Amino acid sequence: MAEKNRQIRPTWLLFFYSVPSKPVSSRMRIWRKLAKAGAVQLKGAVYILPFSDEHHEFLQWLVSDIAAMKGEAVVVSIEKIDTMNDSEVTALFDQQRAGEYKALQKSFDDIERRVGSIKKGAKPQNSKAIAEQFARLRKDFETVRKIDFFASASGSALGNRIMQIHADLSRIVSGAEARHQKPPALVTQSPADYRNRTWITRERPFVDRMASAWLIKRFIDPDAAFDFIDEKDMDKIDKSFVTFDIRGGDFTHSGDMCTFEVLMKSFGLRDKTLKKMAEIIHDLDMKDDKFHAVEAKGMEHILEGIRRTAKNDLDALEKGMTIFEMLYASKG
Numbered sequence: 001m002a003e004k005n006r007q008i009r010p011t012w013l014l015f016f017y018s019v020p021s022k023p024v025s026s027r028m029r030i031w032r033k034l035a036k037a038g039a040v041q042l043k044g045a046v047y048i049l050p051f052s053d054e055h056h057e058f059l060q061w062l063v064s065d066i067a068a069m070k071g072e073a074v075v076v077s078i079e080k081i082d083t084m085n086d087s088e089v090t091a092l093f094d095q096q097r098a099g100e101y102k103a104l105q106k107s108f109d110d111i112e113r114r115v116g117s118i119k120k121g122a123k124p125q126n127s128k129a130i131a132e133q134f135a136r137l138r139k140d141f142e143t144v145r146k147i148d149f150f151a152s153a154s155g156s157a158l159g160n161r162i163m164q165i166h167a168d169l170s171r172i173v174s175g176a177e178a179r180h181q182k183p184p185a186l187v188t189q190s191p192a193d194y195r196n197r198t199w200i201t202r203e204r205p206f207v208d209r210m211a212s213a214w215l216i217k218r219f220i221d222p223d224a225a226f227d228f229i230d231e232k233d234m235d236k237i238d239k240s241f242v243t244f245d246i247r248g249g250d251f252t253h254s255g256d257m258c259t260f261e262v263l264m265k266s267f268g269l270r271d272k273t274l275k276k277m278a279e280i281i282h283d284l285d286m287k288d289d290k291f292h293a294v295e296a297k298g299m300e301h302i303l304e305g306i307r308r309t310a311k312n313d314l315d316a317l318e319k320g321m322t323i324f325e326m327l328y329a330s331k332g
Contacts, residue, residue, distance in 0.1 A: 034047050034062075097147070102154075108158065114286075186266050205228070219267065228314075258285040280293040
């Protein structure tokens, strides 16, 4: 008998509403409140939230708001949806959160590249401004995470990246990795000493790595092979390999020069077209707008598209190299 009278706690809250067609601002205000609470639209004006006393109270207040607009709204507590299982409903929430995390992703990518440049030897210019921007973005991330009710994979992945950026940025701001000393002079190298080699760089190649790989293949080692490692595995690399654009690598950032510029100087490449390209690559990678390269933003969008659609790191690198070959042809 006790089992029969046991109250079943609801799993979901459904919210149905209808408001007058005008004004549009009133409808937008309701939509923004639902979005801020993390509600997902099921169909038409039907929204869903995981059941909680807090969500139930919020929706009841929203009913009052809509009534004041001469609209109608209903809140329904249910245990399940007959046409969808719980995992399908959860997936809707995860999908919506993934879109919100993606909107933040590019800004964190930008900060990660700037921090990476400093780690690799670039002068730590405006590190305080970077830290302030990071703090604002992290606050935006925490706002989304509060409504990431089912701890989505995209949220966990971005959260892990943010923790690493924070650790790196903290060391830079505190001065642990500040590079006040003059960078060492670059030793002139001969391409003949770097033939038929395997060139190693970091995973998830982007601007500087793509451009540097193109430069290597085009002007230094036509038969070069490329591979990727995690930075923490640097000490495991065979000495016969050449490392680039990675902290402690053979060719990487030096002073305010990106890896592409270091390679050009190290191998005495004085091609005027390369110099024009170097200005674009520098502005894209170092984010200091040193050369005011107007082409930089368009190039960044193209390379970002490659990184998002590539099958793997090697595929991304090769497609990026093709883009830089086209850039070289257009500047020549």
